[in-house]
Amino acid sequence: MDLSAISPALLVASLMAAATPILLAALGELVVERSGVLNLGVEGMMIVGAICGFAAAVESGSPALGFAIGAVGGALLSLIFAVLVLVFLANQVATGLALTLFGLGLSSLLGQGYVGIKPPSTPRLDLGPLSDLPFLGRAIFSHDAIVYLSLGVVVSVWLFLTRTRAGLRLRAVGENHDAAHALGLPVVAMRFAAIAFGGALAGLGGAYLSLVRVPQWTEGMTAGAGWIALAIVVFASWRAGRVLVGAYLFGGVTVLQLNLQAAGSALPVEYLSMSPYIITIVVLVVISASHKRGSAAPASLGKPFHATQ
Amino acid sequence: MNRRTLLGSAAIALLTATTAFAESHSADGEPLKVGFVYVGPVGDGGWTYEHNEGRLAVEEEFGDAVETVFQENVPEGADAERVMTQMALSGADLIFTTSFGYMDPTMNVAAKFPDVKFEHATGYKTSDNVSNYSARFYEGRMIQGHIAGKMTESNKIGYIASFPIPEVIRGINAAYLAAKAVNPDVEFNVVWAFTWFDPAKEADAATALIEQGADVILQHTDSTAPQAAAQAANENGANIITFGQASDMGEYAPLPRVSSIIDNWSPYYIDRVQAVMDGTWESQSIWHGIDEGMVGIGEISDAVPEDVKAEALEMRDAIAAGELHPFTGPINKQDGSVWLAEGETADDGTLLGMDFYVEGLTGDIPN
Numbered sequence: 001m002d003l004s005a006i007s008p009a010l011l012v013a014s015l016m017a018a019a020t021p022i023l024l025a026a027l028g029e030l031v032v033e034r035s036g037v038l039n040l041g042v043e044g045m046m047i048v049g050a051i052c053g054f055a056a057a058v059e060s061g062s063p064a065l066g067f068a069i070g071a072v073g074g075a076l077l078s079l080i081f082a083v084l085v086l087v088f089l090a091n092q093v094a095t096g097l098a099l100t101l102f103g104l105g106l107s108s109l110l111g112q113g114y115v116g117i118k119p120p121s122t123p124r125l126d127l128g129p130l131s132d133l134p135f136l137g138r139a140i141f142s143h144d145a146i147v148y149l150s151l152g153v154v155v156s157v158w159l160f161l162t163r164t165r166a167g168l169r170l171r172a173v174g175e176n177h178d179a180a181h182a183l184g185l186p187v188v189a190m191r192f193a194a195i196a197f198g199g200a201l202a203g204l205g206g207a208y209l210s211l212v213r214v215p216q217w218t219e220g221m222t223a224g225a226g227w228i229a230l231a232i233v234v235f236a237s238w239r240a241g242r243v244l245v246g247a248y249l250f251g252g253v254t255v256l257q258l259n260l261q262a263a264g265s266a267l268p269v270e271y272l273s274m275s276p277y278i279i280t281i282v283v284l285v286v287i288s289a290s291h292k293r294g295s296a297a298p299a300s301l302g303k304p305f306h307a308t309q
Numbered sequence: 310m311n312r313r314t315l316l317g318s319a320a321i322a323l324l325t326a327t328t329a330f331a332e333s334h335s336a337d338g339e340p341l342k343v344g345f346v347y348v349g350p351v352g353d354g355g356w357t358y359e360h361n362e363g364r365l366a367v368e369e370e371f372g373d374a375v376e377t378v379f380q381e382n383v384p385e386g387a388d389a390e391r392v393m394t395q396m397a398l399s400g401a402d403l404i405f406t407t408s409f410g411y412m413d414p415t416m417n418v419a420a421k422f423p424d425v426k427f428e429h430a431t432g433y434k435t436s437d438n439v440s441n442y443s444a445r446f447y448e449g450r451m452i453q454g455h456i457a458g459k460m461t462e463s464n465k466i467g468y469i470a471s472f473p474i475p476e477v478i479r480g481i482n483a484a485y486l487a488a489k490a491v492n493p494d495v496e497f498n499v500v501w502a503f504t505w506f507d508p509a510k511e512a513d514a515a516t517a518l519i520e521q522g523a524d525v526i527l528q529h530t531d532s533t534a535p536q537a538a539a540q541a542a543n544e545n546g547a548n549i550i551t552f553g554q555a556s557d558m559g560e561y562a563p564l565p566r567v568s569s570i571i572d573n574w575s576p577y578y579i580d581r582v583q584a585v586m587d588g589t590w591e592s593q594s595i596w597h598g599i600d601e602g603m604v605g606i607g608e609i610s611d612a613v614p615e616d617v618k619a620e621a622l623e624m625r626d627a628i629a630a631g632e633l634h635p636f637t638g639p640i641n642k643q644d645g646s647v648w649l650a651e652g653e654t655a656d657d658g659t660l661l662g663m664d665f666y667v668e669g670l671t672g673d674i675p676n
Contacts, residue, residue, distance in 0.1 A: 006521065007520060014517070014520075018509070018513055021509075111352065115352055115354055116560030116561075118540065121541070121544065213513075214509060214512045214537055215537055215541060216508070216533060216534065218353060218508050218532050218533060219351070221532070222509075223504070223507040223508065223509065223510070254513065258500055258510075258514045259517045259521070261499070261500040262498045262514075262523075263521060264498065269675040270675050270676070273501065273503045
């Protein structure tokens with residue numbers, strides 16, 4: 001085994017890139033679930049974001065526009081879900097699953113002409129002297145804007161949910177929509193907004209996958225990333241900080257195990273391969289067990305809401 | 310008659326009706342229904358893409374005389390059995406199941422539908438209504454290994470492997486032996502992805518190998534993601550070469566993709582559909598290579614020096630002519646024990662069940 005072949009700085013750098021799509025999608029889903037809606041269509045919204053972003057970036061030559069269109073694509077798809085479950089009171093689980101299947105089909109249709117094309121490369125953000133720091137410069141301060149944006153979203157979501165009036169209302173809607181409605185809160189409108197926000201972040205995560213992490217368009221390229229994002233939200237017990245821990249841990253262990261294999265590690269490959277799933281789940285469960293308070297799911301999660309009066 | 314018997318007879322009646330219906334299809338000039346079960350999406354640009362090209366060739370050849378159906382992204386396991394059963398129930402006369410992990414599901418479903426013909430790709434089991442067929446990919450991998458051994462400057466070659474099955478292990482051994490023959494210092498770093506198709510993971514694996522100094526990436530996974538990752542690395546000053554897998558992947562030529570092995574299933578699929586139509590279909594085991602055209606070598610790009618290119622083409626012709634076998638002794642196993650004596654070539658039985666590395670490869674094969 002030649003562990004010196006693994007560069008810690010490059011490892012941290014690839015960890016951050018590997019975790020970003022899942023982190024974005026999970027944060028979006030966190031807000032949706034906090035509002036009391038269970039949207040299992042994350043995978044579908046991600047892949048639609050991936051192709052919309054890819055197509056827009058290729059056509060315009062601008063990765064920034066690609067990310068924006070990716071987010072819009074994810075949000076538009078999520079609005080179909082919103083109309084079905086909020087207006088027509090369709091079953092959230094079935095509608096979410098259908099959204100994933102629809103998204104996978106729609107994306108391969110949209111992506112027909114984009115197989116084998118190279119996207120414009122996304123520039124790294126120039127952080128001046130920070131990027132020249134030894135180790136840290138390469139590991140942390142040499143990324144594109146979306147990586148830092150995703151970290152900003154973690155903080156914003158946390159601040160929003162815990163420190164703002166609007167966030168408090170959103171959580172109230174998620175805990176007990178009948179009581180919130182009785183207090184005069186616009187339950188349906190708030191859930192519409194939360195679902196669109198979740199769709200936009202999933203779409204952005206998908207666009208990051210097709211524009212930076214792989215980078216190319218291939219049918220079905222999310223390959224389960226949306227499901228991992230959904231699982232991380234649950235194991236993070238609906239908290240933004242823990243979602244960050246979960247996503248970085250998952251991305252980190254995935255990249256680390258591939259690096260260990262490439263370096264000829266003596267650990268059996270089977271264990272290395274399953275390690276990202278096991279370690280992430282164990283760590284998140286341990287974290288939430290040590291903080292007993294308020295770790296349960298939003299009380300109205302998945303329940304249909306119909307204002308009778 | 311109690312309820313259980315009633316349900317049972319109803320089910321039998323239904324089944325008989327379905328079978329009768331299926332038979333009447335071919336008898337009265339209805340199109341022959343041909344099903345395809347795919348492990349990835351048809352747009353993966355690699356393995357499944359080529360099987361789907363074969364399906365399209367069947368449609369092209371027979372026109373209205375056939376009706377094809379396919380199901381993509383079918384996981385290997387219980388789900389595969391469900392999909393095949395569904396296809397058989399909906400009247401398919403011939404079903405191609407196109408991944409190694411479908412072997413047992415295919416056998417199980419075939420036992421339940423004796424009138425439906427099954428063709429399983431890359432497996433080794435057969436029965437009265439199950440054939441298997443595969444391509445001698447290792448012949449193409451020998452040529453890749455030769456080019457890789459000649460062109461590597463760091464002497465580190467990265468190999469992205471999917472699952473530890475004989476087909477994949479054969480490919481690693483064939484490529485390694487050819488690379489080692491022209492470059493004694495060459496070293497193989499194998500990464501097991503445990504997936505056939507996950508572009509993000511494949512790209513991460515390629516990146517990990519490149520960051521650790523590999524300047525050649527070989528892959529036995531189904532997407533073009535490793536080519537894209539190598540292309541991105543080359544833009545940042547690296548000089549990585551890759552090879553197309555299953556499909557030409559020519560959109561990445563001339564660099565990083567310098568050549569490819571291409572699976573060409575179309576002639577075989579057309580043959581077998583014809584056999585069912587003629588009523589001459591019989592269970593068989595087929596293993597075709599470069600000679601029969603089931604394995605093709607994609608154009609060797611200008612990034613490869615002229616002399617290396619000429620050697621590679623010569624090698625291809627010698628394999629096609631039966632003068633060169635990728636596994637020709639003396640070859641020892643990884644533990645140093647003798648496998649093939651001087652001049653001896655491996656028999657198909659050993660190749661089909663290959664579960665060991667040859668001498669010089671490091672690391673263990675996962676169970």
